[in-house]
Amino acid sequence: MSAEILVGYDGSPDAATALGWALDQARRDGRTVRLAYVFEWLTVAGWVGPGVTPGMWPDERARQQVEELVGKAAADAAAAHPDLTVRGEVLDGPPALVLEESSTQAGLLVLGSRGHGGFAGLLAGSTAVSVTAHAHCPVVVVRADTADAARAGHIAAGVDGSEHSLVALGFAFEQAALRRVPLHVVRAWQPRREQWHLTGEQARDAAGAEHTAELDEPLRRWQNTFPDVEVTVETAAAAPAGLLIDASRTAQLVVVGTRGRGGLRGMLLGSVSQQLIQHAHCPVAVIRER
Known part of the structure; x- marks a missing residue:
C-alpha cells in the first residue's frame, strides 16, 4: 500500500471520474495521488486537448494550457482533501507507452476508459486497453457512467x-x-x-x-x-x-x-x-x- 496511486488525466469526463475514484481510494489507504497528463506533440490524426480544435498541431501555448489544467486539477483535489498529498505533472511521449513505463513506480494506476482522443461510441479507448494489458501494477478502469x-x-x-x-x-x-x-x-x-x-x-x-x-x-x-x-x-x-x-x-x-x-x-x-x-x-x- 506504500506506492503512490497514479492517475492518467487529460481533463475528459472519464478522467475526472477516475480522479474521484483515486481520491476515494487514497482516503482509505493514505497513499499519495499523482496526476499524469501525457502530452504527445505529434500524432497522425492531430492533437486533441483543452482549448485546441481536433486537427490542429499543438504549440507552446497548448503545452502551457495543459500544465495549467493539471495544476488546477491537482490543486482543487488537494484543497478538497487536505489530508491527502496530491500532485500533478505533464509527461511527454505516446500516452500508452509513457503510462506503462510510469506504472513501474506506482502501486495502482487509475484510468478513465476513454479520453479526449476517443471515438464517439467506443466505450473504451485504445490507451486504456493497451495500458491495462501491459502495466506493471494493478489497473482500475473507470467509466463516467459507473461513478455511482x-x-x-x-x-x-x-x-x-x-x-x-x-x-x-x-x-x-x-x-x-x-x-x-x-x-x-x-x-x-x-x-x-x-x-x-x-x-x-x-x-x-x-x-x-x-x-x-x-x-x-x-x-x-x-x-x-x-x-x-x-x-x-x-x-x-x-x-x-x-x-x-x-x-x-x-x-x-x-x-x-x-x-x-x-x-x-x-x-x-x-x-x-x-x-x-x-x-x-x-x-x-x-x-x-x-
Whole structure:
C-alpha cells in the first residue's frame, strides 16, 4: 500500500471520474495521488486537448494550457482533501507507452476508459486497453457512467484457477478488507469432455462441485490473511464475461486477471477483461502482476 496511486488525466469526463475514484481510494489507504497528463506533440490524426480544435498541431501555448489544467486539477483535489498529498505533472511521449513505463513506480494506476482522443461510441479507448494489458501494477478502469456504482456494494472477483486470476483474488481480498465489504467470488465453467456423457442436473452437479472444490485452497489461504472478510462463491455453467458483467450490477468493483485459462498464448489482455472494461456496470480492476 506504500506506492503512490497514479492517475492518467487529460481533463475528459472519464478522467475526472477516475480522479474521484483515486481520491476515494487514497482516503482509505493514505497513499499519495499523482496526476499524469501525457502530452504527445505529434500524432497522425492531430492533437486533441483543452482549448485546441481536433486537427490542429499543438504549440507552446497548448503545452502551457495543459500544465495549467493539471495544476488546477491537482490543486482543487488537494484543497478538497487536505489530508491527502496530491500532485500533478505533464509527461511527454505516446500516452500508452509513457503510462506503462510510469506504472513501474506506482502501486495502482487509475484510468478513465476513454479520453479526449476517443471515438464517439467506443466505450473504451485504445490507451486504456493497451495500458491495462501491459502495466506493471494493478489497473482500475473507470467509466463516467459507473461513478455511482463505485461507492456502494461488495467486491466481485472472477477466478478461473489461472495464475493471473489467483493474483487478482488476493487484490480483491485486500480491497474488500480495506472497504469492510463482502467479497463475492465468481467462477464460470463449461462441462469437460469426460463429463459429456452426463446430462442435465447430473452434469451441472458434478462439474459445479469440482470447480467449487478447486477454489477451496486459494480461498482458505487468503481468508487466513483476511479473516474478517465475508466470502460468498458463485459457480455457474455460463460464459465468464456475461456472468461477471451481471455480477457487476450490484458491485462497487469487479476484479479480474489480465488473461485466464482461455487466453491465446501471447495475448496479454484476454477477451473477458476487454469485455468487462467495455461493459461492466462498475469500475474494473485488472491485475497482471503485483
